[in-house]
Amino acid sequence: MYRRLLTSLVFAGLTVGTVAPAFAAEAQDTIDYRQRIMKTLDAQVAALGQILSGATPDDQVVSHLEVIALAAAQSAKSFEPKVEGGESLPVVWTKWDDFSAKMKDFEAKTRAAADTAKAQGKDAALSNILDALRCKDCHDVYRKKM
Amino acid sequence: MNRFVKCGLAIAVLIAPVVAQADDADVINYRKQIMKTMGEQNAAMQMTLQGKVPADQFVSHVKTLHLAATQALKAFEPEVQGDGMTGSAKPEVWSNKADFAKRMNEQVAKLAALEKAAVEGGVAKAGPMIQTSLDCRSCHENYRVPKK
Numbered sequence: 558m559y560r561r562l563l564t565s566l567v568f569a570g571l572t573v574g575t576v577a578p579a580f581a582a583e584a585q586d587t588i589d590y591r592q593r594i595m596k597t598l599d600a601q602v603a604a605l606g607q608i609l610s611g612a613t614p615d616d617q618v619v620s621h622l623e624v625i626a627l628a629a630a631q632s633a634k635s636f637e638p639k640v641e642g643g644e645s646l647p648v649v650w651t652k653w654d655d656f657s658a659k660m661k662d663f664e665a666k667t668r669a670a671a672d673t674a675k676a677q678g679k680d681a682a683l684s685n686i687l688d689a690l691r692c693k694d695c696h697d698v699y700r701k702k703m
Numbered sequence: 704m705n706r707f708v709k710c711g712l713a714i715a716v717l718i719a720p721v722v723a724q725a726d727d728a729d730v731i732n733y734r735k736q737i738m739k740t741m742g743e744q745n746a747a748m749q750m751t752l753q754g755k756v757p758a759d760q761f762v763s764h765v766k767t768l769h770l771a772a773t774q775a776l777k778a779f780e781p782e783v784q785g786d787g788m789t790g791s792a793k794p795e796v797w798s799n800k801a802d803f804a805k806r807m808n809e810q811v812a813k814l815a816a817l818e819k820a821a822v823e824g825g826v827a828k829a830g831p832m833i834q835t836s837l838d839c840r841s842c843h844e845n846y847r848v849p850k851k
């Protein structure tokens with residue numbers, strides 16, 4: 558009796574087992590992907606931060622702002638699949654309207670900064686750059702505290 | 704305002720131009736951030752090609768990779784060797800400066816061509832060029848201390 562139950566449980570486990578890895582791998586891919594994009598932002602904002610603090614020459618500001626704008630657009634897309642996990646809190650998807658509005662705002666402001674830098678020079682873009690880089694505002698609500 | 708704070712601010716203003724000369728750690732950190740960008744974007748791009756994630760951002764990843772390579776070109780100009788702890792660039796980056804610069808320029812040119820193909824014809828056109836467009840490994844083998 559128990560043995561039969563056990564067998565069927567094991568069997569069920571196996572069936573799940575054959576399905577689970579494939580699904581888990583896909584979910585993990587989605588998570589890895591958005592994390593790589595976030596890490597791109599991190600690296601480029603760090604580089605820009607060094608320039609703003611005067612530690613590094615400022616001749617590549619336009620390029621950094623363009624990469625940040627591209628990565629912001631990538632990150633907006635990368636959260637579209639509803640895959641919980643990583644450092645994302647479930648509210649990303651339960652409060653999707655707010656989250657995606659924040660992402661769109663981030664995307665629009667970083668794009669504007671990059672375009673301003675190209676058209677009017679870096680100083681025009683940097684004057685209110687911190688308003689475009691409100692990373693923490695989003696993380697405070699939507700990212701797990703590590 | 705407190706007298707010490709005032710004094711501190713005055714000193715900060717005075718030494719600011721000196722700091723702007725970029726100390727060695729800043730130089731190393733800067734180029735590492737740029738290489739990290741290349742690492743993350745290359746990995747993301749590969750994921751789009753492997754079908755692990757949608758391919759709709761393939762072109763954006765290629766563009767980003769190209770821009771980051773142009774940043775790298777500048778970032779390696781200052782002759783600042785790592786001490787083995789802070790950075791992994793070999794001294795040959797600067798003792799073989801001409802070869803290193805040639806490779807970096809080639810990497811930029813190949814990624815420019817890849818971007819052109821990607822913009823024109825997406826994965827179908829640029830995909831087959833990927834293997835010959837990435838010099839990451841061949842440069843690292845010569846100019847980067849292997850990871851322990």
